[in-house]
Amino acid sequence: MTVTRPTPLAQREIALVDLLDRLLAGGVVITGNLTLRIADVDLVRIDLNALISSVGSGVPSLWEESP
Template identity: 75%
Template sequence: MALIDLLDRLLTGGVVLTGDLTLSIADVDLVRISLRALIVSIRAEQWSLENSAAGRRPGQVTGRAP
């Protein structure tokens, strides 16, 4: 699997990055920061919003029956 394929799969589903940062002096914690970032492709998010607004579920076929 190529790196671009892996990146495409991750962005399609979305990735959440979390981390904690603690600044301390002489074993005394001065500042603690919790970081969270959501990374998702705009195309995947737009598709999700359009389908949720239309009341569709993933895998549901769109269009009318013949």
């Protein structure tokens, strides 16, 4: 009897659609900061915080009419 080990994740080929499906099923948090400065003077500061997740049909939409 031969026992085979599963291929490590780093060596597996995963389709982009499958990767997005896995990420959206659990949710993704994106955080970032961007500061534009000249001569040590902050001119523009942008802070980004985003949560990206899939939503099931059981969650009501803001655009649906209420009964």
